Amino acid sequence: MVGIYSYGVYIPRYRIKVPEIARVWGASADDITRGLGVYEKSVPDLDEDTATIAVEAARAALRRRDEIDPEDIGAIYVGSESHPYAVKPTACTVGEAIEATPNMTAADYEFACKAGTAGIQTCMGLVKSGMIQLGIAIGADVAQGAPGDALEYTAAAGGAAFVIGGEDVIADINRTCSFTTDTPDFWRREGQNYPRHGGRFTGDPGYFKHVQGAAMLMFEMAGTTPKDYDYAVFHQPNAKFPQRVAKMLGFREEQIEPGLVVPRLGNTYSGASMIGLAATLDVAKPGERIFVTSFGSGAGSDAFDITVTDLIESEVFDRTAAPSVKRLLENPVYLDYALYAKHKGKIVMQR
Structure with missing residues (x-):
């Protein structure tokens, strides 16, 4: 079998409430929240992007299993719509940050919102073929939405990393x-x-x-x-x-x-x-x-x-070694629209 060896998540602490976005654009907050079922969304900090989110998610996954040797990671794939560079792979940055072996394959994936799960499938194939022992598939984004567009009410920031292996998996x-x-x-x-x-x-x-x-x-x-x-x-x-x-x-x-x-x-x-x-x-x-x-x-x-x-409930896997999704959603810091726009690069100081 091939399965999930470990997993980790990272969500920025900053948030903006949907009614605050609606207020700026003169829209009905009740209609939007009722129509979408979304009440607030995460916002990246000024120094956060897809690469930093992917790195933090990968590190969280590694913390949950102490016995993971970065040298055993033979592949890293990062799926995103918002890679920091058009030409420069995010996956290589993640590999360097977690001290993975250079003897690995790495690539960035793009397929809108399913690029991360495509990475899981690729890792599954490589593990099952015996080409690698462990692979990491990451889905991460600092999602874009034009000011005033319908996407702006939901486009958020966060990511998850899944370590895929063939033995001693938690799922x-x-x-x-x-x-x-x-x-x-x-x-x-x-x-x-x-x-x-x-x-x-x-x-x-x-x-x-x-x-x-x-x-x-x-x-x-x-x-x-x-x-x-x-x-x-x-x-x-x-x-x-x-x-x-x-x-x-x-x-x-x-x-x-x-x-x-x-x-x-x-x-x-x-x-x-x-x-x-x-x-x-x-x-x-x-x-x-x-x-x-x-x-x-x-x-x-x-x-x-x-x-x-x-x-998943044994001594080899420690769910508490990294924050749960529920914990990552707690204690948010709320921004008004002006600070949100600054964080998202919608407004930039002229020098």
């Missing part, structure tokens, strides 16, 4: 599958600061077609139904989409509740479904089964069938 990844089409519901051209979106096409034929497509394929491959799972995690651009698709597929509200962190976090793009999975692993018990489906505009979804093992 078996029983199988994975993907569903992909050329559906350009969301895009950002080279040189543009902010993405554009196809409005109503983001739901259908974007999100719902692909999440359902991957999910139904997984049910067919695994011979399962929603009743066979204790938890389910879906990509969460807002709170309404994952709740709706879960209901459409036959999952109960209690199954998605542990991983539905978007109301207090916002949409962390490549980190969204992975942080949701991490939040679920924070509370999962041995033998419990988790269904995960990511989504990336452009468009595609990756689905995973995961079973938690006894090692």
Whole structure:
């Protein structure tokens, strides 16, 4: 089997409340919060970007298993829409920061919000083939949203790192599958600061077609139904989409509740479904089964069938060695719109 050897998350402490954004643009805060189900979102500090978030998430994953030797890490993949450099891999920065061996393969991935889960699949293949012992897949973003655009109410910052291995894993990844089409519901051209979106096409034929497509394929491959799972995690651009698709597929509200962190976090793009999975692993018990489906505009979804093992509660794995997602969401520091705009680089001091 191939599975999750460890995991870690990083979420900036700063937040802005959705009503504060609505106030600036003269929008109805009640309508927006009711429509999105999001009440606040994370904001990166002035010195934080996708690279620093990815490094902190990876370090958190390593802290949970003391026996991990960075020399055993044979691959690092970082999925993001907001890599600091157009040409200069974030993955190499992460590898250097965690003192991984130079004898590894590394690359940056981009597939809108599912680039991180694509990294998990790549690590699974390399581990299963015997090419590497451990691989790290990271989904991290400081998501962009143009001032006043609908995306600005949810575009957040955060990331999750998953160490993938073949032995002594805390969760078996029983199988994975993907569903992909050329559906350009969301895009950002080279040189543009902010993405554009196809409005109503983001739901259908974007999100719902692909999440359902991957999910139904997984049910067919695994011979399962929603009743066979204790938890389910879906990509969460807002709170309404994952709740709706879960209901459409036959999952109960209690199954998605542990991983539905978007109301207090916002949409962390490549980190969204992975942080949701991490939040679920924070509370999962041995033998419990988790269904995960990511989504990336452009468009595609990756689905995973995961079973938690006894090692998640053993001495070799220490969940308390790194902050849980719940803890990372506590004690936020709230910003007004002016400070938020400064943090996000929407306004820059002229020198």
